[in-house]
Amino acid sequence: MSRLVRTLAATIVSALAATSAFAQGAAPNDAQIAGIVVAANQVDIDAGKLAEQRASSADVKAFGKQMVTDHTAVNKSAVDLANKLKLKPEDSDTAQSLKKGGTDNVANLKTLKGAAFDKAYVDHEVAYHQAVIDALDKTLVPNAKNAELKALLEKARPAFVAHLEHAKSLQSKLGGK
Amino acid sequence: MRRAASVAAALLALVVGGTTQAAGAAGPAASGAAGTHTVVMENLRFMPETIEIRRGDTVVWVNRDLVPHTATAQGRFDSGNVAPQASWKHVFASAGTLPYICRYHPTMKGQVIVR
Numbered sequence: 001m002s003r004l005v006r007t008l009a010a011t012i013v014s015a016l017a018a019t020s021a022f023a024q025g026a027a028p029n030d031a032q033i034a035g036i037v038v039a040a041n042q043v044d045i046d047a048g049k050l051a052e053q054r055a056s057s058a059d060v061k062a063f064g065k066q067m068v069t070d071h072t073a074v075n076k077s078a079v080d081l082a083n084k085l086k087l088k089p090e091d092s093d094t095a096q097s098l099k100k101g102g103t104d105n106v107a108n109l110k111t112l113k114g115a116a117f118d119k120a121y122v123d124h125e126v127a128y129h130q131a132v133i134d135a136l137d138k139t140l141v142p143n144a145k146n147a148e149l150k151a152l153l154e155k156a157r158p159a160f161v162a163h164l165e166h167a168k169s170l171q172s173k174l175g176g177k
Numbered sequence: 178m179r180r181a182a183s184v185a186a187a188l189l190a191l192v193v194g195g196t197t198q199a200a201g202a203a204g205p206a207a208s209g210a211a212g213t214h215t216v217v218m219e220n221l222r223f224m225p226e227t228i229e230i231r232r233g234d235t236v237v238w239v240n241r242d243l244v245p246h247t248a249t250a251q252g253r254f255d256s257g258n259v260a261p262q263a264s265w266k267h268v269f270a271s272a273g274t275l276p277y278i279c280r281y282h283p284t285m286k287g288q289v290i291v292r
Contacts, residue, residue: 066281070244073261077243152243158220159244162282 027143031090034082034149036140037156039095040132041075043102044125050109051121060118063170067125067163074156081152115174122170129164133157211268215239216287218246218259218279223287230269231292237266246285250277 028036044067051064082089105124112120136157144150211233217224219241230236238248240259248256248265253275256265269275269291279285 069281073244077261155220155243158222159242162221162284165284166282 028092028094028139029090030085030144030146030149031087032092032095033140033144033153034078034087035089035091035095036098036135037078037153038075038089039098039102040135041071041078043098043105044071044128045075046102046106047109047121047124047128050106051117054109054113055118055121056114057118057174059170059173060122063125063166064121066166070159070163074159077152077156081148085146085148087146087149119174122167122174125167126164126171129160129167133160133164136160211235213237213266216248217241218248218285221279221282221285223248223279223285226287227290228287229290229292232270232272233268234291235266235268236289237264239264244281246279246281248277248287249280250275250289253277255280 048064048067048071052061052068055061055064079089081087109117109121109124136153141150141153144153212231213235214228214230214237216228216236216238218238221242221244223238228236238246238256238259240246240261240263243261245258245260247259248254248267254267254277256267259265269289272291274288274290276286276288278287
């Protein structure tokens with residue numbers, strides 16, 4: 001089972017790493033960046049909602065709830081800014097594969113219970129947040145043209161870093177790697 | 178970008194400072210009157226982390242992050258949910274040192290020292 005988790009985490013990581021493919025040829029434009037941000041947040045909101053319902057440890061449940069709150073808030077800011085800038089979030093291969101990775105992760109989590117669920121969810125959260133931070137630093141922030149969009153991405157970063165640290169501490173409590 | 182951000186921060190500081198001054202005009206210039214202090218919640222930190230005030234002073238917490246926060250000292254004060262762009266204020270009546278955290282992000286720590 002943990003092999004499957006690793007595969008799923010790898011899917012998300014490679015989806016986000018694919019954003020660096022943009023860097024070589026066509027960099028993502030602002031509309032695509034907005035689309036990637038919305039997709040990335042939605043993926044973690046969906047997983048968080050499931051964890052709120054199904055996690056067995058109170059700490060993991062609380063973490064899931066926190067992910068829903070924070071990523072919903074970040075998404076609201078992103079959508080508000082996109083509306084203000086008349087920027088319609090645009091689909092891209094990266095956004096597509098993020099959504100696919102998210103759907104696969106949720107489908108996998110739904111087959112798990114108890115401690116196995118908690119571990120799979122938290123392992124995925126660690127990989128996911130690390131990948132999002134890398135994508136922000138290497139692709140999204142450097143390619144954002146609009147100053148307000150760039151500022152929003154930079155402003156979201158500390159929350160993702162705090163989530164990563166929190167997920168890692170849960171991972172070690174759960175006896176993960 | 179950094180410049181735009183710092184211009185924005187400066188503008189915000191002006192606005193916040195303006196508010197404090199407006200509150201100030203209502204009172205604290207005279208010694209002994211209560212003052213108002215601002216703690217900003219930004220980048221998942223309280224700034225300043227430690228604030229020293231006098232009894233009767235008000236502290237306003239302003240959330241400039243994209244995510245909600247709280248200012249919570251168990252059993253002493255609790256802001257409840259402070260949404261992005263929102264603020265919460267509390268008047269400190271008695272002296273003491275009050276460490277507090279954000280309940281949502283417990284790595285965020287601060288303290289209020291009331292003289």
